[in-house]
Amino acid sequence: MGFVVTDRLEEALNHHRQALSLRHERQKILAANIANADTPGFKARDIDFRAEFAFALGRRGERLELAATAPGHLARRGAPAAVSEVLYRVPDQPSLDGNTVDIDRERSAFVDNSVRYQAALTLLNQRIQGLKGAMAPE
């Protein structure tokens, strides 16, 4: 069975697509941290982007399947989790109510992530433009 054009297209764009998707997941986690800056007992979360990205790139093409060898076995439902491990942020200082959100740290992380999201977006766009140019008739 030969290659399908769409497979190769997907391969070319996969790297940036994964980056974008992971950046978006991190945006949500950071936004949740900032939203819960005053919630007692809330622990700030984050992901190790480098590790998650490597994991996301590596596991593409190999899907963990539940072994369904007998009729009674359950089939895995739903998409795989977007992020493998959401870690806890180490707090800089203790607090009376157990909240570990440092608003300044979270805001700067959010800004950093936004810029990197835009970078991933720009790079993906350029890749698409490059592919479109390569496919153009003249």
Place this chain on the structure above:
Amino acid sequence: MTMFSIFDISASAPSAQAKRMNVSASNLANADSVTGPDGQPYRARQVVFETVAAQAGVGGVRVKEVIDDPSPMRMEYRPEHPLANGEGYVTMPNVDPVHEMVNMISASRAYQANVEIMNTSKQLMLKTLTLGEG
């Protein structure tokens, strides 16, 4: 989680903080209300926040409940006051103006921070929609 859940998360915070500001404003306005519609002196109220945990403890915030401030009521010695008790003390509200002002400042800062998050997210979403355009 859908693409737009980041707005759900960030939008929950301004409304929770606004409730907190309302409660604070009510406390400050009634700092000297010796009596209310039920004949009792005003009791300070506080909000309790809780996380709306969607997944892995990540989610927005909401006001779980508005509780009565458990700190003791302030007793003022005013024997000539019509509502003074047997020893001449009037029960005044347990509102601490300093505490309420700090609450207001903290709530408005948090409100601003979350509105900023929503703006940034909106811009990123709009930019993402232009993906693929020449």
